[in-house]
Amino acid sequence: MNKFRTVDEVLDLIKDGQTIMFGGFLGNGTAESIVDAIVKKGVKDITLICNDTAFPDRGVGKLIVNKQVKKAIVSHIGTNPETGRQMNSGELEVELVPQGTLAERVRAAGAGLGGVLTPTGLGTVVAEGKEIIEIDGKQYLLEKPLKADIAIVFGSVVDKKGNIWYNKTTRNFNPLIATAADVVIVEAEKLVEVGEIEPENVMTPHIFVDYIVRRAE
Amino acid sequence: MNKFRTVDEVLDLIKDGQTIMFGGFLGNGTAESIVDAIVKKGVKDITLICNDTAFPDRGVGKLIVNKQVKKAIVSHIGTNPETGRQMNSGELEVELVPQGTLAERVRAAGAGLGGVLTPTGLGTVVAEGKEIIEIDGKQYLLEKPLKADIAIVFGSVVDKKGNIWYNKTTRNFNPLIATAADVVIVEAEKLVEVGEIEPENVMTPHIFVDYIVRRAE
Amino acid sequence: MLDKERGRVLIAKRVAKELKDGDVVNLGIGLPTEVANYIPEGIEVTFQSENGFIGLGPAPKEGEEDKDLVNAGGKYSSILPGGACFDSSMSFTIIRGGHVDATVLGALQVDEKGNLANWMIPGKMVPGMGGAMDLVVGAKKVIVAMEHTAKGSHKILKECTLPLTAANQVDLIVTDMAVIEVTKDGLLLKEIAPETTLEEVKEATGAELIIDSNLKTMEV
């Protein structure tokens, strides 16, 4: 099973109208080479799932600026003024999700769970239109799982089977999205031989990874 | 904040009638020194939460044999004949929980979630008396969080602040129970200086750990 | 009919043929474990062990055991290069989340609706379900690998009488007598073991069998 692909080869998998998850927190830990390639290819009508819309010139923010996103499911858009502008003008639909809920919704999809029962968002607009479940006298919001067609993961160190180790704060949503998409592509910053990552220190086991792309220099 | 304690000192925290979670899978990754001390002290009426009841002479199995357990919440009792005997004679209450559900119930308690929505157990005796929630046309069992008074964790490598790294298959339930109890005690097999475990490779962050006990030689 | 030992080998070899390159597979304790010995050449399969790792390898030689490395049966184990360890919540994210391609389990009973009973006999034996309920619900393909009968009494039934492990989840039944697919119309007999007659299979089965138009002899 050779998982190696060029950026062009994996771009063939990415099509108009798909739901695509990206790792990254304000661009930190985002597969920047693949984002650039998607910008270049001009894939349209993406439903974007990511922690935030990063910055206009960084991370998934570039997809917003290039008007490739139809809907963004994120926890924060404040660092990318273009997101707010497109939202206000009606060009872009934005679903704002509390960060912890977003993480759990992605995890629930990956873990085969039916939803998330969280106290977060009760009594706020986040609760509007959602079911509230009472458990032992306490109320919880029922939040639904989030799945994607494609997950685009950034990996600091990736072995040739696809095991991933994330450096510092680049981890964030990356291990979660790797469990919750039909096709998982990792952009490897550093590629190592199998065995160089200790089995215990593997953060995303290789079975989740379909394709490995090398980060552009 | 000095977290070091002797086994005798932490035994003072463990009292009759408490709910105690133990890490370990058939005894692998169980804090054996602390189990032995609890056996010696003779703490009674424990509600035990663990993956299984291990073996009569190993892991939490010793607590069963010594009749210190009032109720066991576990996924498997087949390796400890004494558990089955006490269950059949009515001396011991056993709640059998599917392993994945058990893991998620502990995690839910640690993560502040109201419950777990799982397809596992539908159409079986596990579903009896439990609420079924329908989400987008599919049914899920609502399983409730599991919390404990005390969590007794085994750690292969522990630094002096309480950060933990688990060797091989000793990890199992240990990182989960560390999040879900009022008091968390780790039995350290090997003690290292702060900084010897890379921040990325810490598996249980020190903020979860209240006390560190050294494993008996 | 084959003798016990040849029957077990036949089952393990036949199940192994169901596995595809790149599959993630969880093998139950006992007979299913033997499937690992017969993976066809050129096929790379990753075995998952629900106590917390992928890359399950063969049992270590005596004297080479690692006290911190056991399989889901609690036996000393090994981890192959490229394997990875994780906690129980990740282990069942893999299992319940649909990331296991095939699980192979034994059964006490299995019925024509794909119901499976393999975790308790009320009043007699209650080992507990361990990870079985999650595996059967979560794995993409559920293969039951077992002897066709229990000392002559039926294990393949119209309807299970023992408490279920899961409802409607079994895809394929591989025994020392036959290969049977669970379809929405019922049990489809696809293959018969060598030295075994259709009559013998029918007699050993407690449910109706639909005979595949292309009925074959089990080849391994």
Add this chain to the structure above:
Amino acid sequence: MLDKERGRVLIAKRVAKELKDGDVVNLGIGLPTEVANYIPEGIEVTFQSENGFIGLGPAPKEGEEDKDLVNAGGKYSSILPGGACFDSSMSFTIIRGGHVDATVLGALQVDEKGNLANWMIPGKMVPGMGGAMDLVVGAKKVIVAMEHTAKGSHKILKECTLPLTAANQVDLIVTDMAVIEVTKDGLLLKEIAPETTLEEVKEATGAELIIDSNLKTMEV
């Protein structure tokens, strides 16, 4: 009343006094971040950064930045010895699970029921809630640190008019004019800033204040 700069320092120092040895603390962006500069001696506090680590240290010197290490504001950061990194689900297990002892956040509005609004102004500014909703619901103690008014207009109200971040979660309000505890009876004025009168505080507050029998001057 204190000038802006002295007011900010006062707030940061006063909030810092609320922290106890061993506390796990999450500081919001802006003014709350400055609390880290005034932790009393002998008190060891662990800062949590919701993008995924504990052991948040000071900003690195120019030229010493690590591109892979940022704080929740996306700024280059540092990690102290004994720190630990994790993914976003663990980060919010810590936050929502009650493992954060105190969170310090700014506010657009806060009211006498402990309701907090700090994530959007409809039609004007919608940055999103980020981790704030989880933090406010999950932290054991929620401290609002802000200037008492927004250029003279009330931020402490009988009832928030902006969309809420969370209902009934605020425990303490520390401003450049006062320290106010949210109690079930309403807002309890406990301390007044130096060079500030009770009348000034009342006028700058859009809700009833219960005056503590032991009303003090804010000391830092």
